Amino acid sequence: MVPLQYLWRRIVALVVTLLIACTITFAVFNIIPGDPAMLMLGTEADPEVMVNLRQQLGLDLPLHVQYFRWLWGAAAGDLGTSVRLGRPVAGLIWERLPVTASLAVLAMALTLMVGVPAGAYGATHRGRASDYLVSILTQAGLAIPHFWLGILLILLFSLRWQLLPPGGFVPWAKNPWQAFLSLLLPAAALASHRVALVARITRTAMLDALSKDYIRTAKSKGVSHRMLIYKHALKNSLIPVVTVAGMQFAGLLAGSIVAEEVFALPGLGRLLLQAIGYRDLPLVQGIALFIALAVVIINFLTDILYLLLDPRVRYD
């Protein structure tokens, strides 16, 4: 079990980190020029209407007052109103989240489904040609830029063979099969890097486990080879894999910013880029903060999970 005191300390640290992330977000985006009022009203706007709107948005208040108002709202789940879309930021995030989240989950599923077996295969066939093939593919996977892989996948699967849509998203509620298909290519592109990473880690962990005494003992006791690999070795090597997978979720969220652009998916990343283009500060701040929040919390949970799984760790 994880001691309560340790847990408590981690939670305090978590909250502090979040606060600092908030401050960084706000500070960064309030330095940039751009008049939200004008963005809302367009190029021909009447100056008087703009002054009114600025007041309405609280843009005439001193910066620190704006900051605390924003922070207070954020704590209550109110991230303000998008300047360009005129709708609550939290609502917009909530609306786009399913796309990004399902992309991340699908990519993670692909990562584990391909990465773990590949790594295990490499470990059990150590030194043979197939092991080298796995590690060459691994190196390639680590080096290939996922947005380029995305473009190549579109070129082949959509334009040449016309098997899968090149972009866009069908909501799950509309047509789950179509939704799945529309996410397949982006998820594959996004997963490439992580598949390689997981394969490498699994391979190393498996090799390590296979050389352990208890495996040798089991072997000498006559446990079958298959049993040995899958029940004992793989199970023990999954500890680092699981924790790495947890941490890669953050990377997936970040990676989806680019992947959504390649595949024109209406997710959080695209919303963020659009918001940046329009200097829609409340929206940019909201999304950046949301991603930071997700990353911090997922990392925290992974951390705890790791501690639970691995009894060898000390808590101080």
Next chain:
Amino acid sequence: MAVVWRTKHLTMNGWPFEGLRRFFKPRMLRRRRLNIWLGGLLLVAICLTAAASWWGLALEPNAMNIRERLVPPSRGHWLGTDHFGRDIFARIAYGSRIALKVGAGSTLLAALLGAMLGAWAGYKGGWWDEVIMRFIDGLMAFPGILLAIMLVTVMGPGTANTIIAIGIANVPVFARITRGVFLTGRNALYVEAAHALGARTWDIILYHILPNGIGPIIVQAAVTFSAAILTEASLSYLGLGIQPPDASWGRMLKEAQPQMGRAPWSVLAPGTAIFLTVLALNLLGDGIRDRLDPETH
């Protein structure tokens, strides 16, 4: 102590591979030399291409010729031409200069800034440590590319700003590693001796403790170098990094995308360039790590 370092490294780094590697002592010794050779050769080739562009041996990367737009690879244009009829090979070569510049520049910046912050935090400890590391934690809450996007948005695009943004986004990793070194190093006997002899703080930091951290920092620098090139390509692809008319691999991809159905070479070339460069650096990085990492020996 070692165990603690391991968990922190693992959980907050976001690039847990080094930690795990130390943990599980991989036996890939045979591959080490091959890695360095292959990576080195590739990198030399890339540097030569960059040099060719530098010395003006390749065609002018920005010379337009609308009549010869989207010409497939041929003797006159080794990799074909783009939508403005510019020679893609010339642009790839120019792009390699940009990529290497951004990669090296941002890595250097990140290593310097990160090492300074980490050294100070680790050496001073207490209040300093708390403030600096909380700030670093805050920065780490943003995935690298997101932080880079945020910073570029604020500073505006362009080569110099891209270097700064990617550099800052990579500061936390270096800060953590250096801090780790200093946390252990500051209580070492010889450091206390230097202190007693009246050495100045920065002298102690620079000459007595830092040398112990050089290994891990160099390994991390190799990793960061290739990651920075990828980040630059992503930023430029999103239109936030290198600006026209400068050729950048990421931007070339973006510009070629609408034409890729009829001019596939225009998306193949820049992507391959990114891929090979990152591959070269990764291979070299692996090789260096194996050399420097005493635990795997």
Next chain:
Amino acid sequence: MEGGLERVHRLPAVLFSVLLVSLCLHLWAGGPGLELAQAAPAPGGHLVVAVPVDPDTFDPHKAVAAATEEIDFNIYQGLVSFDQDGRIIPCLAESWEISEDGMSYTFRLRQGVLFHNGREVTVADVLFSMDRIRDDATGFPLAWPQRIVETAALDERTVLIRLDEPYAPFLSELADAAVVPPEAVDSLAVRPVGTGPFRFVEWVNGHHVELERFDGYWEEGVPYLDAVTFRIIPDPATAILNLKAGTVHVIPRLSPDVAWDVEAAGGLKLVQGPMNVVQLMALNLDREPLVDKRVRQAINYAVDKDLLIEGAAWGFGTKLGSNMSPVMESYYLDLADYYQYDPQRARELLAEAGYPGGFDITLSLPSSYDLHVKTGEMVAAMLAEVGIRVRIELVEWGTWLDRIYTRREYDMTIVGLTGKLDPHTVLNRYESGYARNFNNFRNEEYDSLIAEGLRVSDVSRRQEIYRRCQEILAEEAAAVYIMDPNDLVAMREDVAGWRYYPKYVDDLRYVYFEQ
């Protein structure tokens, strides 16, 4: 930039597109065109239109995004509307009178017009809508409603609107003022209710907006379609694939760099017409060395517009010479060749102005507009030929609006100015005192012409005035007027009845499927 050969090669294409454009315009100008003659429009069918972005809000008194307007046109209507030549035509008002002094407008309301909620439109709704637009708190983006000093119902079919001074473009502006039912006003942003030919069904953010035929629509015989879905597809390549597959029927405003894909495919057609947009390279006339007219003229001579149209817009554009698109037929003056491409002349003018070795200058480009960025890259190369060293700077749209458009901190920039229905609202941005005169153009003759144009209502005098205005802009080289980018509409071969307007709208009333 290579020499003249290309221009000769390009000519047929340009000629062809001009021909096609005028053909389209003339065919459609008088209502039903050739296509109707072949087959009578059959009612029914569900049309899917691909649009790149979500609407921002369906509240017509707040909406500014063009993407919203193109959908709104089918849902909301105002007292007046416009035809394909930009002429004002009756809509919810069946007729109107303008007083002698040009300050009072009396509208007679059409009878029996229904809102989508089934209620008949009354004068009270008109007054409510006018007052809502005038109210600062509503956030209507334009300033013209402030000119209204009084609105009143004279009887149950007549509305009076009084202005503070004569304002000739008033009716054109009024076409933007939707009449909405007061009872639905709080939810208009997400559940629009208007009087248009189509009724709102649903909006799935990021995916689609669906409309269905409004059976109570007041115009006889239209619309033909049963339903229309606007599918939000941000990526043009995806949209085209959908078009090929038949899951999308129309892509309005197709990006020119993917037009090749439509042209190459079977079963699709590509129609085009000018957009009523003026793409120009604005010059900041307060900055050295652009203060010097000779320098500005040199820049104009150094830019090869034909090559720009070919290189940046893939040939889909109409060359311009001043700040007006040929779509504005009755006011347009053809100055497209006022500055023939002549780099030698440009160098001479530069030398005359004291810059024989050229100079350094910054060209700011709005990064989200691919056409302007591409044009800018080419312009930079062209100017380099005559010794002007251009530094390109990409700025985000938000920054562009703030720094360049409002604070006028720039040397040169390329942007597209969206056309209006009235020449005054197109040309008044060059008036010395105008708040959005971001060129810093100042010319006394021009100012007095603009002021006169507001007061006179005689069309032929107004034509004279605005033609002279265009001439002044060209003479003074106030900017480099480049092109009106063609509006490309890709559609399935069986879709017919698409109409072009001088505004950014998709009119689906007359669209039908050929049998």
